[in-house]
Amino acid sequence: MKKKFLIFLSLILVLSVVITGCVPKSDDANPGDKDKPADEGKDTPKGEKILRTNNASEPGSLDPALATGTHESYALDHTFEGLMKLNPDLELVPAMAKEEPEVSDDKLTYTFKLRDDIKWSNGDPVTAGDFEFAWKRALDPKTAADYAHQLYYIKGGEEYNTGKGKIEDVMVKAEDDKTLVVTLDAPTPYFLELTAFYTLYPVNQKVVEANADWAKNADTHVSNGPFTLKEWTHSASIKLRKNDNYYDKDKIKLDGIDFDIISDENTAWQKYEGGDYDFLLPLPQAVVAQMQAEKNPELVIGTEVGTYYYSLNSQFELKDGIKPFANEKIRKAMTMTLDRKTIVEKIAQGGQIVAEGVVPFGLKDENGKEYRDKVGKLVEYNVDEGKKLFQEGLKETGLTAEDFKKVVLVYNTSEAHKKIAQAAQEMWRVNLGVEIQLENAEFQVKLDRERSGDYMVSRSGWIGDYTDPITFLELWYSSSPFNYPKYNNPEYDKLIDTIKSSPDAAVRFDSLRKAEKMIMEDMPVVPVYFYTLPYAQKPYVTGVFKPLVNYPRLTYADINK
Structure with a gap:
């Protein structure tokens, strides 16, 4: 108890300066500009409904x-559309497809019929050939698509992407302009849901083949969703406008969506309070706490299927070729000495749930019940055991606590990530006697460093791509592009292969549970909490809906001032 009190006291001292003044008063939101109307100086034509918000990071690509990541999908999910989509009732419904696909008795072949009234933003018809081209392009090794693995379910997809097969053997085929036939390697219960995921969005074959840089600027960008990319001032703003060629345009109430690109959450919040934004996420943690305390009706705690964690780079050499995070005892010690409850209740303050593993609550098992119920709690807070394991790990590696002063935890620029990183830093200092360093980096830079292995410890997070536990567990498959810790366990890989190939639900979920227990025994990552997504929405904004595995959708939003 004494040690926990010391940690809490230290956290208060570390964070007090950061938290103080984090929540600006309404009168201070725009100093020196208090009497200026919120819309004065805007370039929005009178009468147009433009929803104003922020995208916290510059997209790496709008292809x-x-x-x-979400810094890209936030715009992509409003400018493109797949064969299927989620509607405001969170039902998976036909989108570019005019009806549910015909599925063969063996659950391997899907035949999609496309709508007759679908066009690209440039007026070209959207064809089945565009889907075939887009999916094979994502699988093409030359494209270097990190998410190519989401198409491995297609027969021949993995072989082509890994250089072991030909494009002709990828079993997605446009039989005519309106008919797309897809054959899978094995029955995949969530495949239809995947067709609503952005990697499986179509692209205009003529446009892409004519200009390799088509997606880098607004004047060459072509899409098929409810909005189009009107303007992209890199690292500053993104402006979307209603797509007059969209088949469902009569249901789109907004004339457009304007995104600023501001990484500082406090600055973005000040703009929301000052009337510059109609909708905002993410929110500063102190703001969420205050809004909750005040029961502010503009606060929405969105449900989310996601996990916040720290990746430990097993290939990082601290000194003399020694890799500290290749040692299982050191990894476990880092996990066991992190007080998640304090982080959730005193720092994050957004209704997050203390992580019990790497797969969050909200996913169903083979019987339609909560997946986590049969897995149980796989992460514990046990300082004494953690300290013991850490000392054993130091002895086995020949390292000292002093050596850990060279260890750097990198997090993407965000006040929330900073405060949580400071808390973790302090907990490890008090509990393990190590003084690691902190470094912030722009989000895309952090991602690039994780991909290249140029990090020691990194702030990571994952929002499910679809509602099956494999969307989390496949991250640490040895060849996964998102396996940032460089975890390599052949037995784990075998379980993942079984999960992806077995048609038997009982076998799949038994393997899912075994895989999660295995990853939590080896501990290549440090789970922190299961996400929620707090966001702020002005009372005059309606029609926003929040899918379980996506950012809020503004597609059918309306502004009624």
């Missing part, structure tokens, strides 16, 4: 094949 569906190259996108890798």
Whole structure:
């Protein structure tokens, strides 16, 4: 108890300066500009409904094949559309497809019929050939798509992507302009849901083949969703406008969506309070706490299927060729001495749930019940055991606590990530006697460093791509592009292979549970909490809906001032 009190006291001292003044008063939101109307100086034509918000990071790409995170999908999910989509009732419904696909008795072949009234933003018809081209392009090794593995379910997909097969053997075929036939390697219960995921969005074959840089700027960008990319001022703003060629345009109430690109959460919050934004996420943690305390009706705690964790680079050499995070005892010690409850209740303060593993709550098992119920709690807070393991790990590696002063935890620029990193730093200092360093980096830079292995410890997070536990567990498959810790366990790989290939639900979920227990025994990552997604929404904004595995959708939003 004494040690926990010391940690809490230290956290208060570390964070007090950061938290103080984090929540600006309404009168201070725009100093020196208090009497200026919120819309004065805007370039929005009178009468247009433009929803104003923020995208916290500059997208690395607005090409569906190259996108890798929410900083890109936020715009892509409003400018593109797949064969299926989620509607405001969170039902998976036909989108570019005019009806549910015909599925063969063996659950391997899907035949999609496309709508007759679908066009690209440049007026070209959207064809089945565009889907075939887009999916094979994402699988093409030359494209270097990190998410190519989401198409491995297609027969011949993995072989082509890994250089062991030909493009002709990838079993996705446009039989005519309106008919797309897809054959899978094995029955995949979530395949239909995957067709609503951005990697499987179509691209205009004519446009892409004519200009390799088509997705880098607004004047060459072509899409098929409810909005189009009107303007992209890199690292500053993104402006979307209603797509007049969209088949469902009569249901789109907004004339457009304007995204700023501001990484500082406090600055973005000040703009929301000052009337510059109609909708905002993410929110500063102190703001969420205050809004909750005040029962502010503009706060929405969105449900989310996601996990916040730290990746430990097993290939990082600290000194003399010694890799500290290749040692299982050191990895476990880092996990066991992190007080998640304090982080969730005193720092994050957004209704997050203390992580019990790497797969969050909200996913169903083979019987339609909560997946986590049969897995149980796989992470514990046990300082004494953690300290013991750490000392054993130091002895086995020949390292000292002093050596850990060279260890750096990198997090992407965000006040929330900073405060949680400071808390973790302090907990490890008090509990393990190590003084690691902190470094912030722009989000895309952090991702690039994780991919290249140029990090020691990194702030990571994963929002499910679809509602099956494999969307989390496949991250640490040895050849996964998102296996940032460089975890390599052949037995784990075998379990993942079984999960992806077995048609038997009982076998699949038994393997899923075994895989999660294995990853939590080896501990290549340090789970922190299961996400929620707090966001702020002005009372005059309606029609926003929040899918379980996506950012809120603004597609059918309306502004009624």
